[in-house]
């Protein structure tokens with residue numbers, strides 16, 4: 637056996653014994669790498685006579701090809717074996733009966749937020765957002781609620797903890813979605829038409845109050861936007877939301893520091909047999925606060941009140957959900973009781989749209 641046959645036998649044996657890709661790579665480097673045994677032999681060709689060079693050169697090339705082919709074949713074989721091993725463990729018994737997945741539902745609050753968003757989007761309102769931990773300035777000052785204003789107490793505010801020596805201005809859990817009015821106007825200026833749905837917080841807890849609840853803010857600023865526009869938008873909204881043709885709204889003069897004039901809005905309803913019906917009867921149910929945005933509010937958001945005007949409103953989303961879907965107790969909204977969620981929840985793929993129907 638000549639020297640090349642010895643080399644060939646050695647490498648083919650090693651390749652056959654290699655157990656993984658890493659050892660194959662080591663063998664490749666030892667034989668064919670830059671400083672590999674066969675590469676070094678190739679370099680010796682230069683010192684040979686032309687005849688020697690021809691035969692040895694050809695033999696070396698053949699050897700190189702053979703080793704290369706053996707490496708590849710072994711690599712494929714190893715990969716096949718690995719796949720076989722995996723398939724042997726990942727088998728599936730197709731005769732097993734199907735297991736039902738746990739089924740979740742969309743929470744009525746999420747559903748109503750989607751419905752409200754769809755209706756206002758149809759009227760040209762975009763969705764704006766703001767933080768739930770809000771600075772005192774956005775939540776109060778910018779909305780014309782001065783530091784001594786009683787509204788600060790009325791709002792039952794949760795204050796974030798601050799060390800006595802902390803120089804930063806105080807932060808609160810926002811008590812309403814109205815600070816998003818300021819943020820949206822600062823960002824976009826006027827004209828603007830946005831709604832801002834989201835969570836708000838007040839230190840309050842009974843059958844009809846939870847310390848965390850949901851509101852949707854509305855804001856429309858333009859050159860000549862009036863109370864009449866506000867009334868039309870809200871009536872249009874209620875017709876679409878409650879899915880009844882004859883809604884009747886009652887505007888009651890009220891007071892908010894951030895609107896002038898201000899109105900609370902009630903909707904006509906009946907409570908016959910404990911069943912709520914919207915649009916008929918002799919009862920009135922308060923559903924929102926609203927008014928013309930106060931010039932000082934426009935000013936603090938960087939919008940010139942001599943040039944722009946418009947309306948704002950704020951509605952309780954949980955309240956809307958209770959009214960529309962006949963849910964009697966607000967506290968159940970936040971108890972995560974699966975039986976309640978299955979009863980009042982909505983199918984995940986039923987996305988409410990104005991054209992396709994809002995509910996069910």
Ligand code: PHE
Pocket residue numbers: 811812813814892895925926927948949950951
């Ligand atoms: N922010 C008010 C509240 O939480 C509602 C409101 C919003 C009133 C916008 C007027 C205008 O009670």
